[in-house]
Amino acid sequence: MRVVFDDRAGPAIVARFAALAEKGLSVTVCPPDDPDGKQAALAAAEALWHVLTPVTAAAIAAAPQLRLIQKIGSGVNTIDVAAAAAHGIAVCNLPGSNARAVAEHALLLMLATLRRLPKLDAALR
Secondary structure (H helix, E strand, O other): EEEEEEEEOHHHHHHHHHHHHHHEEEEOOOOOOHHHHHHHHOOOOEEEEEEOOOOOOHHHHHHOOEEEEOOOOOOOOOOOOOOHHOOOOOOEEEOOOOOHHHHHHHHHHHHHHHOOHHHHHHHOO
């Protein structure tokens, strides 16, 4: 199966994607600043692993073999769900998949505020 990962990927993720090739998944990484590369990869893709860049009706129409748009995160507000449905493409998401990271970030912001980190950072700079 040909998959497009619609975001940047560091070396660790690229290595994990390469390991998936043994299981029949060919993952192409398409960073947001390469719309032409993404368009070319979507032309042959069967699945799109979507992160943040909006999935428009035009992008969906340009992907004739696409069968799945998998949102890596919660919500599908950045996907033209009606266009996907019109083309018979399933749309899925991963609700709660980033709940731990969101909670950690909230705690970190509270600690930064409590310790006056923004003010001290500005004074140091």
